Each structure stands twice: as structure tokens, then as C-alpha cells.
Amino acid sequence: MKKQIYDLVIKDGRVIDPALGFGHVAHLFIKDGKIAKIENDNISSRKKIDSMPDENVIDAAGKIVMPGLIDMHVHLREPGREDEETIVSGCQAAAAGGFTTVCCMPNTDPAIDNQETVKFVLSRAELADARVYVVGAVSKMLKGEELSEIGDLVKAGAVAISDDGGYVQNPQLMRNALEYASMFNIPIISHAEDDFLCKDGVMNESFQSTRLGMKGRPAVGEVIAVLRDIKLCELVGGRLHIAHVSTAGAVEAIRLAKADCVDVTAEVCPQHFCLTDDMIGEKFDTNLRVNPPIRTKADIDAIIKGLVDGTIDCIASDHAPHAEEEKDVEFDQAPPGMIGLQTTVGLVKTYLIDKGYLSWADAIRKMTQNPARILNLPVGTLKVDSPADITIIDSDKKWTVKKNDFRSKSKNSPFVGWKLSGKVSHTILGGRVVYDGK
């Protein structure tokens, strides 16, 4: 038997890599866990494929082949709440959702505010089905009082810092954090919601919160928080990334800041372009409780506009697992958050691509090239010699979200039962197939 030149080939797929400006049918050859070659269909490439054993060939005809997707905002709950998610289970969910890279937020217990915890997370992730990058804490124990040892965190591998889950309420601390983090050229990811305006709020403030008699989280609570961070960033430099933008006002603030050359980037999550606050009164589904809250049709329109014109750089899930018993309670007693790793691709396809707002290339850019650029990650492209992280999507396949299909340890999704289009068929991590659609 002839010696294998390649370990794996993905043939006949439509290869889309915005980082390379690539977008047509081609064959992708993988060797030693890296991208070896992308070749158009011709006699020579056919010959190479024909010489390979069947088990090393993935037929991607009619499917889209893209760099492994990056979810820059997930909560993996380990250490502390391993009953809700572990790094291993979260990465299995990532693989099944088409993500080969996830960035985990530091609001664990203990918080990721020190080198040891960063190292612990990275060691747990070594054999997992996705790459894990760590976002360290801005402040010690996420208390918003003193800076954490950001230099140490970066040395241990942190790619950004954030006090996600809450806002860095003290403007002086946020100013210091931006200045301090700029020494290490990492962004600060801001969960921008003013604590005073949003205190105890459980849903968007609107006629819906008025009707249901629930404490609201006003849109202006996000807008003010975003504007303050932008102004601080403008003043002292540093790099600011706004997490889970949910309001029209925040989109506009970010658009204007970018026009003023402030170094600000932003992400949105599917719940903020698929769900509206009037859904809450239908069944008081606690899976619809999330911070920032699901908003209105007008906010969705503005977010889509921001995605289209590039104001919004990234799409992330804000995957936030919660135990069933903690969600199966009174609406205002439930912790905020929903899982999202396995529904993001389908929601992006169904609600952004099928509706004609984004092309596949646009959507892929927001889940590969852009987060990789913002966080300075060595992934997100199919460039030769890059890690062979690849996602293959059966673009028009219709599927129904089922609770039993979630690989996450938690099942808190408001999308169960939804019919979506666009299903992950394969996920490949460093040349290893970590998900094959089964």
C-alpha cells in the first residue's frame, strides 16, 4: 500500500473563508492536524482524492466548508458548577454546534482572576472537543473593586478580560482597566448594563413589562453603559469590546464611535435578533430570562442593520447553562441566561441568511475572522499551515431543535421545538473529526 500523503480530504464542498477571500467549490487537504492544501477540482486533485481510502474522505458536495467557528462568549461553569456544565461537556456542545473554538468567561467559582485558575481551565480543555481560550477577570473576584493581576492572567494564556455577568460599575476602575490592559494589547469585554438602572429588573422595560407587572431593565441602562465605556476608551485608549449588544441605542453609539476611530468592537447573540419581549407573557418561560434581556422588534431591526453595515463585528452565543431545578421556578426567581452553542448556526442561517440580511461569507466572517482578529487567536482561517479546524454545514437541511440532542449538561433553551434551517454536518478539530452529525 502506498504511503498516505494526506490524512483527510474534504471534497467537493463550497469552501468559504473570508480571511482568504476564498469562496468556491474546492477540495481541502489535511495533514498532521493542519491545512495542507486547498485545490480546485481538476484531474490532479481528483487523482489524489481517488488514491485515498474512503474513510479518509468526507464528501461535502452541496455543503459549505468553512474555518472552524469561534464562539467568543460562553460560560463553561467549571470550576464551581460542574452539575450545570463542564469544560468537556461544553466543548462537546460546541463541537455539535460547529464551534471549534470557544472563549470562556471568568464568572466561575472561584472566578478566573488568577493564573492558577487559568491554568486549571486550560488543562481541563486539553483533551476536549474544542479549543478553549480563557477570558480573565477585570477585577478580583469580579467584585468591581480592585484590578486582578491582568499581566499574570495574560502570561497564563488569557486572551481578554471581562467582569461579564455584571458591569464594571465604577468608572475609575474601568478607566484603569482599559489603561492597564492596553499594556498587554488585550481587549476588555464589557457587559454593558448600568447596575442602578437595571437593578432587580427581570425583562426589558416596555409596555410588556408594564402589562406583566415585572421590573424592567431599560434599554437606556445599556446605552448609558456603552456610551460611558466608549468615552473612557476614547480618553485613555485600550481596546473595548461590547458583549451581547441588545438595543438600537447601543448599536448607534457603537456606529458613531467607530466613525470617530475609537477602538471599539461588538458582538450580538441570537436571542437578540430572534426573540422579542412580548414572548415572555405567553408562558412565562424562564428560559427567556437573560441579561441583557430580549428586547423589541425595533431593536432587532437596528441590530440587523448593525450586522449588515459592519457596526457589529461578531456573533456569539453567550451560552449560559443553568440547572433545570433553578430554571423551573417563578420567572423572577430564575437565574438569567440560556444555552446557545447548538442553536446559533441554525438561528444565524434561518434568521439572518435566509432572510437575505447576510451572505454566508458575512456570517462566517463574524464567527471566524473577526473574533480571531479581536482576540488575536491563531485560528479562524483555512490558510495553509493553520490548524485544521473546519466546520461543514448542510446549508438547507431543515431540523427541529430537540432537548435530547443537547450535549450540554444543561437544557435551558427557549428554542426547543423551533424549526431551523442549516445544520452542522461535521466539525473537525486539528484534523480530528469531533462531530459527524450523528
Next chain:
Amino acid sequence: MKLQSRHLIGLEGVSADEISLILDTAVSFREIIERPIKKVPTLRGITVLNLFYEPSTRTKISFELAEKRLSADSITFTKAMSSVKKGETLKDTVRNIEAMKINMVVVRHGSSGVPYFLTQCMDSNIINAGDGSHEHPTQALLDMFTIRQKYGKLKGLRVVLIGDVKHSRVVRSNIWGLKTMGCSVAVCGPSTLQPYEVEKFGVDVYTDLDEALDGADVVNIMRIQLERQQSGFLATQREYTNLFGVTAERLKLLNKNYTVMHPGPMNRGVEITPEIADGKSSVILEQVTNGQAVRMAVLYLLSGKREDGE
């Protein structure tokens, strides 16, 4: 004619015919309350659980009496005597109690949406006795019963609801019910205690009490919770009373045959003067009596006894 739902979660979405059915049914129960022997066998064999997760005196007693007068077996569970403190979830608590074979649940809870939540985890008929700031349908029904008793109708009357609109479930249920029955509804209170986009309820919104009272038939005054000062919604009690306290002087702006209502408990001298509370236009005690009749009607109509032909 029967009620569309086997639960009473709120008055939003309840039709005029259904509200009329409840009020008409309450008329006959109101007569029973005046009899020397205030008891009928209507709900014999039905077990009702009163589930009170919030302190309540009058609503709880009103429901308990209504149940007893209908010969239902009733038990009351309040937060203090429960295992809530041990961290048992609401769902586990109610499922455990339901396993003892109950038929109906009357629930009062501080979180909006709890009555609906119970419909999803129990088989019993659920009656909302107040959930968060969401709805308190039997209070609004008894308010409407009382208004109808006096004027013989609801349609065309002008009703003003005064006080903390933002946090009041009584106001919300009244708005839904009164609008459905063809009343013209206004709300009045400090702008800090008016919820966002309150006008979308289809009510007139006032922050000036005199303007609100002008031409009104019914004034329904809500209790103001003095703790609202701490959250920055109000300045002082003195200022609240000056701006929104209902006095005899101000009631001159009303139509001649006006009515003063209050769901209780009252802060005399704060939102209402004693003179008004005890005056000849006040139907505050009548509301309390009517409350029993309305709750008897709701219990009866939801129990399914009517369909059984009993």
C-alpha cells in the same frame, strides 16, 4: 354560557360576557350572605387549597369564608408554616400538596406569572389571588360588582384609579376589566409610579389629581406603600398627601352621584381622609362584603359543578 378557561389567571383577555356571567352569578351568592344561615352545599366534596406566599389578611379571609359558605373543604398554606425556607421549590411544594388530592388552588404570590406557572405543573383549577404587580382579578371583579350594584351598569361610567399604578396589580386588573365592560378609565399618580408606556393600556394618564377627578363617577384609591420613599419613587409622605391625597375639597370636582372605593388596607390621612373613607359616598365596606360573593361565584363557576348540573 360558561367561562372559557378552567382557571382565573387575570382579566386580560376575559370577555364582557364572561365578566357579566361572574357578576350575575355573584348576585345570588350575595343574597346568601344576607341569610341567617350563610351556607349552601354547592361545593361539597371539593377541596380548595389557599396558597398564600405573601402576607394577606382580607383576601385570605374572604376566600376562606367564600369556600366555607359553599361547603368546600379548604386548607390554607402560608409561607410562614411552609417548607419554603428549607429551599423546596414552589413546584415541588404544590405537587406534594396536590398529591393529597385537591381540586382547586387559590394563589397569592409575590412573583408575576406564578398562577400561570401553577397551571403548567398542576391539574387543579387555579385562581389568582394576586401575583406580583401583575393581576388581582377577583379584586377587580368585586370592584366592578360594587360599581354595578350602585349604578345598575358599568358601560359609560368614568372610573379614576389613583395611586401607585406601577406596582399595583389591582390597577392592572381593574383596567382590563373596566375597559372590557365599556368604562372610560383614567389613572393618576406620581409620574415615578406610572409604569413605562402606561397609556398603551388605553387609559387617560394624569399626574394632576384635580384634572383626573374632573367629571369622574368612581374614584378608586390605591394604598400607597410608604416604603417607596426608600427606592426614590417618592419624596415624603407629606408631599404625597398634598399632591394625591383624596379630600372632601377635591371631590367637589366629581359628578354628583360619585362613589369612593379603596381595596384596602387604607392609610387614613395619607391617600384618603377619614371623612371621605367613612362618608356617605364611600362603598369601602360594601366592597369587602361583595368580595365574598364574587369569590363564591368564581369558585362555583370554575369548579365544574355547574356543568355537572348540581
